[in-house]
Amino acid sequence: EAGVVQSPRYKIIEKKQPVAFWCNPISGHNTLYWYLQNLGQGPELLIRYENEEAVDDSQLPKDRFSAERLKGVDSTLKIQPAELGDSAVYLCASSLLTGTGELFFGEGSRLTVL
Amino acid sequence: GENVEQHPSTLSVQEGDSAVIKCTYSDSASNYFPWYKQELGKGPQLIIDIRSNVGEKKDQRIAVTLNKTAKHFSLHITETQPEDSAVYFCAAMTTYSGAGSYQLTFGKGTKLSVIP
Numbered sequence: 001e002a003g004v005v006q007s008p009r010y011k012i013i014e015k016k017q018p019v020a021f022w023c024n025p026i027s028g029h030n031t032l033y034w035y036l037q038n039l040g041q042g043p044e045l046l047i048r049y050e051n052e053e054a055v056d057d058s059q060l061p062k063d064r065f066s067a068e069r070l071k072g073v074d075s076t077l078k079i080q081p082a083e084l085g086d087s088a089v090y091l092c093a094s095s096l097l098t099g100t101g102e103l104f105f106g107e108g109s110r111l112t113v114l
Numbered sequence: 115g116e117n118v119e120q121h122p123s124t125l126s127v128q129e130g131d132s133a134v135i136k137c138t139y140s141d142s143a144s145n146y147f148p149w150y151k152q153e154l155g156k157g158p159q160l161i162i163d164i165r166s167n168v169g170e171k172k173d174q175r176i177a178v179t180l181n182k183t184a185k186h187f188s189l190h191i192t193e194t195q196p197e198d199s200a201v202y203f204c205a206a207m208t209t210y211s212g213a214g215s216y217q218l219t220f221g222k223g224t225k226l227s228v229i230p
Contacts, residue, residue: 004157033218040222041222041223042118042120042205042221043203043218043220044220048216048217056216091157091158093157098216102148102160103218105150105158106157107155107156108157
């Protein structure tokens with residue numbers, strides 16, 4: 001069974017440029033999460049989807065961050081414009097159902113903003 | 115919201131010795147406590163979890179204990195091996211409906227080094 005797939009694995013951009021990250025969850029997993037992981041820190045939730053609905057986006061900085069999960073499968077996280085402080089690893093995770101608690105993470109997309 | 119504290123931040127042990135990582139949480143509504151292992155350049159991987167109706171759970175060399183009254187839980191690794199070297203994260207989540215539910219709050223991690 002394939003795991004959570006993320007791309008790109010690495011991205012280097014200049015500040016004020018846009019960037020997008022893509023995530024393909026485990027087949028059949030209805031719940032999808034985007035987490036932010038700063039260096040030396042634990043992951044922090046940005047947004048949670050149940051199917052195509054964003055049910056918890058309270059920690060997503062909506063002035064520059066946006067996300068979508070069309071058709072309830074793949075998801076895209078976008079930053080526009082990027083700032084120096086956005087340099088981090090963006091992790092996608094999925095779970096079979098909300099409430100089961102078992103999250104499966106992808107390998108992450110490491111963003112460097114110059 | 116939930117706050118998870120994790121100690122120590124770094125831990126070095128000799129191969130074959132035991133390692134213990136401790137976490138505390140603040141929200142009494144939390145009822146699911148997973149532990150994740152993250153190797154360099156990889157995403158976190160679930161290694162063991164425990165729910166609030168259980169006090170202890172064991173899986174081969176790893177075990178987790180939970181004290182709901184004191185709001186703390188611990189990870190125990192016995193007979194450590196070099197491949198156990200990684201960053202370990204504890205986390206807490208509520209798994210029933212309500213404000214702040216289903217949000218997995220992580221500790222800051224413990225970097226474990228197993229010295230051959």
